[in-house]
Amino acid sequence: MSSLSSKITTEYSTQNPAIECRNVWKIFGERADEALAAIKSRGMTKDEVHQEFDCVVGVADASFQVREGEVFCIMGLSGSGKSTLVRHINRLIEPTDGDILVGEDNINGLNQKELRRIRAEKIGMVFQHTALLPHRTVRENVALGLELRDVDEQQRLKIAEEKLALVHLTGWEDRMPTELSGGMQQRVGLARAMAADPKILLMDEPFSALDPLIRRQLQDQFLELAQVMKKTTLFITHDLDEAIRIGHRIAIMKDGVIVQIGTPEEIITAPADDYVAEFVKDISRLKLVFAHTVMQPVEDYLDDKKLRPQDLDLNDYPTASEDADLDHLIDLAVEHEKPTVVLNGGAPVGIVTKRQLLRGIQGDGSNE
Amino acid sequence: MNNLMSQTLDHKETEQLKDFLVSSTDYYLQQFERISQGQKYSLNLAAAVFGPFWAASRNIWLLFWLLAATDVTALVVIGQSLWGGETHPESSLALGVGILVFCRGIGGIIANRLYHDYFNKWRINQGQPCGISSKRTLVGLLLVLATYPLTVYRFSAASVVDYLETFPTSRKIASKTAHAIDAAVDWLTISFEDLFDSITWAIRGMLDFLELLFIGTPWPVMALLLILLAWKAAGWRVVIFTASALAYLGFFGFWDKAMSTMALVGASVFICLIIGAPLGIVAAKSPRFSAVLNPMLDLMQTMPSFVYLIPAIAFFSVGKPPAVLATVVFAMPPMIRLTALGIQQVSPSVIEAMLAFGASPRQILFKAELPLAVPSIMAGINQSIMMSLSMVVVAALIGAGGLGYDVLFSLQHLEAGKGLLAGLAIVLCAMILDRIIQGHQKRGS
Numbered sequence: 001m002s003s004l005s006s007k008i009t010t011e012y013s014t015q016n017p018a019i020e021c022r023n024v025w026k027i028f029g030e031r032a033d034e035a036l037a038a039i040k041s042r043g044m045t046k047d048e049v050h051q052e053f054d055c056v057v058g059v060a061d062a063s064f065q066v067r068e069g070e071v072f073c074i075m076g077l078s079g080s081g082k083s084t085l086v087r088h089i090n091r092l093i094e095p096t097d098g099d100i101l102v103g104e105d106n107i108n109g110l111n112q113k114e115l116r117r118i119r120a121e122k123i124g125m126v127f128q129h130t131a132l133l134p135h136r137t138v139r140e141n142v143a144l145g146l147e148l149r150d151v152d153e154q155q156r157l158k159i160a161e162e163k164l165a166l167v168h169l170t171g172w173e174d175r176m177p178t179e180l181s182g183g184m185q186q187r188v189g190l191a192r193a194m195a196a197d198p199k200i201l202l203m204d205e206p207f208s209a210l211d212p213l214i215r216r217q218l219q220d221q222f223l224e225l226a227q228v229m230k231k232t233t234l235f236i237t238h239d240l241d242e243a244i245r246i247g248h249r250i251a252i253m254k255d256g257v258i259v260q261i262g263t264p265e266e267i268i269t270a271p272a273d274d275y276v277a278e279f280v281k282d283i284s285r286l287k288l289v290f291a292h293t294v295m296q297p298v299e300d301y302l303d304d305k306k307l308r309p310q311d312l313d314l315n316d317y318p319t320a321s322e323d324a325d326l327d328h329l330i331d332l333a334v335e336h337e338k339p340t341v342v343l344n345g346g347a348p349v350g351i352v353t354k355r356q357l358l359r360g361i362q363g364d365g366s367n368e
Numbered sequence: 369m370n371n372l373m374s375q376t377l378d379h380k381e382t383e384q385l386k387d388f389l390v391s392s393t394d395y396y397l398q399q400f401e402r403i404s405q406g407q408k409y410s411l412n413l414a415a416a417v418f419g420p421f422w423a424a425s426r427n428i429w430l431l432f433w434l435l436a437a438t439d440v441t442a443l444v445v446i447g448q449s450l451w452g453g454e455t456h457p458e459s460s461l462a463l464g465v466g467i468l469v470f471c472r473g474i475g476g477i478i479a480n481r482l483y484h485d486y487f488n489k490w491r492i493n494q495g496q497p498c499g500i501s502s503k504r505t506l507v508g509l510l511l512v513l514a515t516y517p518l519t520v521y522r523f524s525a526a527s528v529v530d531y532l533e534t535f536p537t538s539r540k541i542a543s544k545t546a547h548a549i550d551a552a553v554d555w556l557t558i559s560f561e562d563l564f565d566s567i568t569w570a571i572r573g574m575l576d577f578l579e580l581l582f583i584g585t586p587w588p589v590m591a592l593l594l595i596l597l598a599w600k601a602a603g604w605r606v607v608i609f610t611a612s613a614l615a616y617l618g619f620f621g622f623w624d625k626a627m628s629t630m631a632l633v634g635a636s637v638f639i640c641l642i643i644g645a646p647l648g649i650v651a652a653k654s655p656r657f658s659a660v661l662n663p664m665l666d667l668m669q670t671m672p673s674f675v676y677l678i679p680a681i682a683f684f685s686v687g688k689p690p691a692v693l694a695t696v697v698f699a700m701p702p703m704i705r706l707t708a709l710g711i712q713q714v715s716p717s718v719i720e721a722m723l724a725f726g727a728s729p730r731q732i733l734f735k736a737e738l739p740l741a742v743p744s745i746m747a748g749i750n751q752s753i754m755m756s757l758s759m760v761v762v763a764a765l766i767g768a769g770g771l772g773y774d775v776l777f778s779l780q781h782l783e784a785g786k787g788l789l790a791g792l793a794i795v796l797c798a799m800i801l802d803r804i805i806q807g808h809q810k811r812g813s
Binding site (some may be wrong): 144192202 | 715717718720721722723724725726727728731735736739740742
């Protein structure tokens with residue numbers, strides 16, 4: 001089902017994942033190893049671990065893969081472990097257990113020098129509170145990563161200017177970060193992360209501290225950029241709307257555990273548990289749910305109406321493709337009396353009647 | 369009465385109070401109720417009669433010591449009337465009893481109030497002792513026995529045995545320890561003569577150079593340079609101030625001495641910077657090192673500055689180099705502290721960003737931490753300069769010369785006017801340097 005989702009299908013290559021986490025655990029505290037052993041052998045809960053070992057479970061058994069070029073969102077409330085998890089990718093935090101693979105490299109196996117090289121060349125990072133160096137100009141801030149790699153000055157400043165142009169900040173190069181607004185500072189942060197042209201972008205709640213209007217602008221700008229740059233992105237957010245707007249796939253975290261991984265549509269239409277369902281409740285489904293989810297198979301429709309397949313004359317019916325969203329289906333239903341026929345490669349595969357359409361908008365288990 | 373309780377105290381609070389009071393609950397429930405209704409004072413008879421023992425048994429040690437102090441005062445007055453050989457023993461006896469009754473009465477009146485306050489504290493942390501305890505009463509009794517009799521005896525008896533009046537001193541311990549220290553200093557002086565000599569030599573070299581620079585440069589050039597510096601760093605107000613201050617130094621004949629003092633201060637602060645800044649960096653990075661360093665810095669800052677002269681003379685004899693060293697010891701702590709503070713204040717998110725972009729520890733230090741700590745380090749330098757200048761007079765005692773010597777000389781010869789003029793010259797030197805450095809900081813930020 002996921003392969004049908006509109007944004008993603010065409011963009012993936014079938015190679016190895018760009019990022020992979022295998023059973024990553026992070027437990028904070030002096031007796032983390034003991035605590036982990038106890039969890040694995042005795043199945044202790046988070047609270048029991050806290051009581052017995054005075055340890056806090058940050059991330060519990062997280063596994064996921066991010067495909068090349070994919071924007072993968074990790075959504076969770078504060079304290080859910082999402083920021084902790086993302087810091088494992090460039091080993092700002094060492095895992096208690098588990099493997100992290102970035103391309104060919106096993107991040108935990110690297111020595112300090114190799115690790116610094118990977119951080120400098122392969123992984124760019126954007127932080128919630130920008131973390132720009134206040135004593136340097138915007139241009140020098142963007143050039144920071146290159147400077148750390150000893151790229152010569154003329155070249156790194158030229159690259160910095162190019163990247164600043166990408167985020168529409170030409171003309172601001174010689175200002176100090178404090179002279180810029182929050183949204184502009186965050187764009188500088190983005191330019192800095194891209195300066196070394198890394199394959200991977202880690203974005204830790206980059207837009208969370210901004211006001212809603214600016215946030216939306218930046219999201220759009222980021223989407224635009226993402227389409228051009230095609231960077232594998234791990235995007236952390238506490239806002240499901242943002243995750244849905246930006247992500248090809250979303251992982252939802254709660255108390256250090258990944259509760260569900262799926263496309264926005266999967267998360268909306270089939271929440272894994274009550275926790276996810278609670279989040280999804282207020283999300284508008286119109287642009288996120290597609291024909292293939294709400295339609296009924298052609299055969300069922302024909303049986304119901306006692307029709308033969310040849311009675312279904314496509315010229316009489318409005319038609320839509322499988323990945324037409326509810327918004328589009330509503331338009332068709334308003335303009336035509338007859339139900340909409342869903343086509344796959346020209347052949348009818350399903351029917352969306354008004355009843356199915358309304359149930360689909362409602363989203364109350366109408367689609368099983 | 370229980371009906372009355374239920375009006376303002378809910379059940380849970382009453383239960384809590386009972387847990388706290390353990391005995392005489394009815395009486396205290398009533399009293400606490402009255403206190404919470406706004407009637408602040410009532411006489412607690414048990415507290416008035418048993419005094420400190422009641423306070424000890426209920427764990428109100430503040431009241432215990434207050435009552436013990438008034439008890440002893442009253443008993444001393446009574447004791448003096450009985451065997452102090454006074455002319456009118458009856459009147460002082462009456463006074464003593466009066467004090468006792470009055471103070472116990474006050475104690476009885478504030479007892480319930482204090483006990484109620486203690487209950488409020490106990491509610492926050494119920495691990496504290498509560499109720500009435502014979503063990504605490506016993507402790508109170510022992511304290512009373514240990515303090516009352518000797519004190520009353522000391523103050524009321526006509527003549528007292530010697531060992532009560534003075535501490536039984538052992539002169540031997542003190543003199544032996546001092547001799548041992550002398551021996552150690554002698555040994556160090558002889559064994560490390562070369563080291564001390566080379567330090568002296570190095571400092572003298574630096575001082576000679578600085579003095580040549582400050583005093584050797586013709587005064588108009590020097591004055592012009594200082595004024596330009598003031599203008600560049602802090603603007604025209606400071607220029608006016610600097611020019612007038614320099615004029616004062618010149619016209620009152622302090623020019624050479626002021627320059628010599630500046631050279632001394634310059635050398636001291638330079639040494640403070642090259643030793644203090646790295647120590648501050650290490651202290652900021654290593655909690656263990658800073659745990660060792662901090663008490664030493666406290667010691668260096670609390671020790672009266674005269675004391676530094678002793679080891680300075682012992683190891684380096686008299687003259688300017690030991691004066692510089694004594695000044696360095698005195699002026700270095702703020703340099704170290706403010707460097708460490710500046711580095712610790714660098715936001716962790718900046719460090720994290722540096723790490724994420726592949727910075728090595730060295731790059732983090734030189735590209736983020738030190739630049740961001742500069743204002744704090746500058747404040748440290750400023751502090752060091754001020755402390756060095758405050759050491760100028762003390763250092764003159766061992767031959768530092770300069771303006772300090774003038775102050776010292778007039779002190780010894782009771783020439784108030786001359787001394788004050790020299791003192792003012794020191795203040796002006798300090799202010800010139802301070803304004804220039806602070807102005808520079810303000811411009812920078």
